[in-house]
């Protein structure tokens with residue numbers, strides 16, 4: 493099932509990971525499995541030297557964790573899926589090969605967290621990026637509270653996560669969340685960039701990434717705290733109201 497919603501296409505020495513789970517690339521089990529398969533390929537196939545992650549869906553990169561499946565989860569199963577989603581995302585972040593997220597549309601919640609786990613983000617000006625978990629009574633739980641501050645600074649990260657607002661690609665490029673603003677075909681540009689990188693030694697590219705990230709885009713303590721608190725939020729009645737409101741297409745009312 494996962495191979496149909498996450499296509500792994502080899503283009504020379506570049507792995508092109510295409511998310512294709514209508515209607516919004518919600519990060520449910522099939523996509524989680526597909527991302528794990530992508531991490532397997534990057535870790536095991538030496539000939540693959542770079543990667544692009546894109547979406548086959550018009551208007552969506554990925555709209556985040558699957559809210560439709562969230563409402564039925566207990567805190568224990570939510571924690572299980574938190575770890576199931578985090579695992580491939582962190583493996584991609586740690587694979588030592590450059591990964592470009594090619595964003596043309598909505599990258600929200602876990603969708604943006606996936607993009608932030610990539611080495612670079614290329615986006616169109618009209619793309620929308622955000623961590624709206626607070627609107628559901630949740631918090632980002634797949635590394636967003638760790639990576640966003642290190643990419644854009646503490647203040648901007650807090651302003652974005654506390655408000656749950658989305659920013660467009662232009663603003664993303666201004667604050668350092670988007671590394672290349674692309675008018676037109678962002679996937680083609682990302683693939684062309686990745687193909688250029690694939691001509692360089694894998695060891696040198698890994699060394700550059702390792703040195704830049706030596707200070708870490710995440711900390712073990714921070715990831716542990718985020719992981720515990722996202723489950724705590726789900727266990728609170730607030731997240732139940734947030735999830736129900738989304739499913740009932742109404743505005744949530746929090747205490």
Ligand SMILES: CCCCCCCCCCCCC[C@H](O)CC(=O)SCCNC(=O)CCNC(=O)[C@H](O)C(C)(C)COP(=O)(O)OP(=O)(O)OC[C@H]1O[C@@H](n2cnc3c(N)ncnc32)[C@H](O)[C@@H]1OP(=O)(O)O
Pocket residue numbers: 515516518519520521555556557558559560561562570573574577598600601602603605624625628630631632633634636722
């Ligand atoms: C079995 C696996 C369990 C899966 C749960 C995993 C739990 C583990 C999580 C722990 C880690 C946390 C990870 C992360 O930090 C948490 C999150 O990502 S929470 C979700 C954050 N994202 C959002 O809040 C966005 C919600 N969506 C919207 O606000 C809007 O849909 C939109 C994206 C702005 C688009 O709006 P519109 O253009 O008006 O379109 P619609 O609203 O009608 O949406 C179209 C269609 O897509 C469905 N959809 C959109 N987003 C999601 C989603 N996140 N999950 C599931 N489905 C989604 C929407 O319901 C519509 O479907 P349709 O009604 O047409 O069938």
